[in-house]
Amino acid sequence: MATIDRDVAARVVLQQCVHAKLQVRPHDENSHAEWVEIKRGMVVYVCFFKGSTKDLIPKIVSSLLNVKLSESDSGKHVSITELPGDVLIVPQATLGGRSKGRCMQYHSNAGKEQGMELYGLLIAQCQKELESHPQWSESGAALLYGTYGNRQVLKLDTNGPYTHLLEF
Amino acid sequence: MATIDRDVAARVVLQQCVHAKLQVRPHDENSHAEWVEIKRGMVVYVCFFKGSTKDLIPKIVSSLLNVKLSESDSGKHVSITELPGDVLIVPQATLGGRSKGRCMQYHSNAGKEQGMELYGLLIAQCQKELESHPQWSESGAALLYGTYGNRQVLKLDTNGPYTHLLEF
Numbered sequence: 166m167a168t169i170d171r172d173v174a175a176r177v178v179l180q181q182c183v184h185a186k187l188q189v190r191p192h193d194e195n196s197h198a199e200w201v202e203i204k205r206g207m208v209v210y211v212c213f214f215k216g217s218t219k220d221l222i223p224k225i226v227s228s229l230l231n232v233k234l235s236e237s238d239s240g241k242h243v244s245i246t247e248l249p250g251d252v253l254i255v256p257q258a259t260l261g262g263r264s265k266g267r268c269m270q271y272h273s274n275a276g277k278e279q280g281m282e283l284y285g286l287l288i289a290q291c292q293k294e295l296e297s298h299p300q301w302s303e304s305g306a307a308l309l310y311g312t313y314g315n316r317q318v319l320k321l322d323t324n325g326p327y328t329h330l331l332e333f
Numbered sequence: 334m335a336t337i338d339r340d341v342a343a344r345v346v347l348q349q350c351v352h353a354k355l356q357v358r359p360h361d362e363n364s365h366a367e368w369v370e371i372k373r374g375m376v377v378y379v380c381f382f383k384g385s386t387k388d389l390i391p392k393i394v395s396s397l398l399n400v401k402l403s404e405s406d407s408g409k410h411v412s413i414t415e416l417p418g419d420v421l422i423v424p425q426a427t428l429g430g431r432s433k434g435r436c437m438q439y440h441s442n443a444g445k446e447q448g449m450e451l452y453g454l455l456i457a458q459c460q461k462e463l464e465s466h467p468q469w470s471e472s473g474a475a476l477l478y479g480t481y482g483n484r485q486v487l488k489l490d491t492n493g494p495y496t497h498l499l500e501f
Contacts, residue, residue, distance in 0.1 A: 232436070232437065233435055233437060257496050259495050268410070269410070317491075319489075321491075322489075325484045328346055330428055
């Protein structure tokens, strides 16, 4: 068994990709939908819980960018900054769900305002930290992200999603 | 905070899709790679931990097939049998990872033999249970699955992955 015995303030699911495309604005009467795209890199699905604070963000950023969650061409495990690869951050409130009977409930999720603030901070601090790694910033790799509160219409192409869960 | 205070014997991540394609045999000198495909439905990434037993399987199957993890055309939350939609089961040992420093460790994962047995039982019991739902079995929906131990090369098309985590 894996013993888990602590409060969780944020939950992150990570998948590696060779290409991913995310809708950041749905189409309307006047214009087409808008999308962002990444090439090889990491998709970061994130959900904040009630009680999570901005003090948490540096720890999340450090884990996302430094833990060896990616696989190099030679099969070696490396961090996304070492790969170096793109990063796509996707807000994913459903990750906070808990089943009760046949229903999923989201009572532990952070409120919209708090969630949006933390999400913005996560993106800003990821960008800053990524740019401080010359190996990443000089590679032409990019950080992109979804629109908080939107439906996250996503297309994902992988060479093995290599799915990980991190909780903070 | 979401308080989590129990042992985990299996971890499942669920994503909804409109189409998914999974490699079940890589190419070799003599033949092309083999793939399975699903249309609209649910991708089930699963990882078993040490100490998990076959007694667990009915509970997992019941949750996967009865909890309202999907979204109907009208936006209503429904189970995969009510949708009705395809199911793609993907073994995903990386889900058992825990970060220690910069490395991911998989010490809690079930051994290969045990994992393979539980994976086979999960598929068999899912198939049996799905077929017992007339709404599902008469819809032409399908259950497909990846090859245990392989690299799970996956392509995923979603209208919002609607990612959920379930632990057992």
